[in-house]
Amino acid sequence: MQGPLIDTLARQGITRRTFLKYCATLASMMALPPAAGRAMAEAMAAARRPSVIWLPFQECTGCTESITRSHSPTLEGMIFDMISLDYQETLMAAAGHQAEEARHAAMKENAGKYLLVVDGSIPLGRDGAYSCIGGRSNVDILKEAAEGAAAIVAMGSCASYGGIPKANPNPTGAVSVSDIVTNKPIVNIPGCPPIPVVMTGVLAHYLTFGSLPELDEKGRPKAFFGETIHDRCYRRPFYDQGKFAKTFDDEGARMGWCLFELGCKGPVTYNACATVKWNGGTSWPVESGHGCLGCSEPDFWDAGGFYKALSVPADPLRIGAAAAIAGAGAGVAVSFANRAKKNVARQTHETLTVEDLEK
Ligand code: SF4
Ligand code: SF4
Known part of the structure; x- marks a missing residue:
């Protein structure tokens, strides 16, 4: 791997291994196939x-x-x-x-x-x-x-x-x-x-x-x-079980329950906060105890109601909870199975190592 950029990086003490790791992480985040990390590294290293x-x-x-x-x-x-x-x-x-x-x-x-x-x-x-x-x-x-x-x-x-x-x-x-x-x-x-x-x-x-x-x-x-905050939220199991914090300091909030009833807009907001997180992967708003405001959607400010539960019909949102609790619901079961499959695929990407790229 050689080229103008890799030479600049080398002069700054950034090793080839660090650079490969960076490209592997980026490719994983973008859900690109495993070979893409290597291709990215090659292309970027030689790029003007x-x-x-x-x-x-x-x-x-x-x-x-x-x-x-x-x-x-x-x-x-x-x-x-x-x-x-x-x-x-x-x-x-x-x-x-x-x-x-x-x-x-x-x-x-x-x-x-x-x-x-x-x-x-x-x-x-x-x-x-x-x-x-x-x-x-x-x-x-x-x-x-x-x-x-x-x-x-x-x-x-x-x-x-x-x-x-x-x-x-x-x-x-x-x-x-x-x-x-x-x-x-x-x-x-x-x-x-x-x-x-x-x-x-x-x-x-x-x-x-x-x-x-x-x-x-x-x-x-x-x-x-490509996915909503809600799709990848770690509080989602509580949502599916119908466990909702009612105030920001009640027992449910302390237990990390879902913030839907406190106005979380995660179910209608597409962004990567739940997976990429903020501040170097330290945390993200919902993990810090505050619902999503929907800031990556058009006109989010005018939509307002930041502390009001979404007025979308409860059924489509809660159907998962009801069916999961009842242990029934073929459609929901398929949806859960698909999500599980997607997670496995993601984990496959996420476990990519520098060694994988170097093979
Ligand atoms: S409603 Fe908000 S807190 Fe609850 S699972 Fe969805 S994104 Fe997470
Ligand atoms: S309001 Fe914006 S930054 Fe906060 S969780 Fe929602 S999408 Fe992410």
Whole structure:
């Protein structure tokens, strides 16, 4: 395994073994077949660092905070070694005109090839005057930068769907990236903030295969958004048994029972928090005792009711519980069997080792 990137990593003391392990983990997270880890390692090691231009629009910087506070430096730091981050206002040393010049130079040199990352929504009210950089509106800058981009990553719920700025009454006329750009491949990585590993997974996929990963109907990578929080929640057995915490400090809450009745939106929220977790896999909101707010779904803020149980018909949700308790229900049994099968497959991926890759 040799190439420009692996040489850079070697100079930084990152061993081939660490790099292989990283690729194996990433491939497992993305539910790719075992051989993909090796292919990823080969492709990324030899890859030339693609130019990435990151535009921050109407946002709170939470998305940038999320990715810079992510996992160990040997994991997430690596991804930054795989790309040439040519413009990122929060992280770059340059400021003002110098920063704008750096962006224009990168766009010119890499026309048609750079990856554009956007976080934040785009305000259209008052001709875009609510958010400007260097005297130009976000919408102007986005249109210009999108023109030469090979693909666009809408990072976070604001860029993906408008997010909190778009919430009623939407005073700035905020919209999402895909409301403006319609002629480029766009991947949405929603979340408030988004999970850093999802971002690095998408970048790794792009570096390896030269394309964006498979997306769902809301433009999200299926590998990370293919299942609901509820599908993979460790409190799910309590849900299935009908054991629900009634307050945040009752005996049920102390026993780790399901938070459905306290407003958890896990059953209708697609994201990878329950499997990837946060802060280097330390924990995630439901594990910390709070229900999911549904932050990776469109219009989650306007949906509100964060502490109100979902008003979806109870039957489809609770049918699992009733049938499991009764030990009956063929349909439910099939669903449980399928879930068990999926788990076995996942565990197969999860037990991949560096040795497996090296074979
Ligand atoms: S309702 Fe929430 S806490 Fe309960 S099992 Fe589903 S995701 Fe977990
Ligand atoms: S648990 Fe729900 S609200 Fe919390 S970060 Fe994950 S998707 Fe968002």
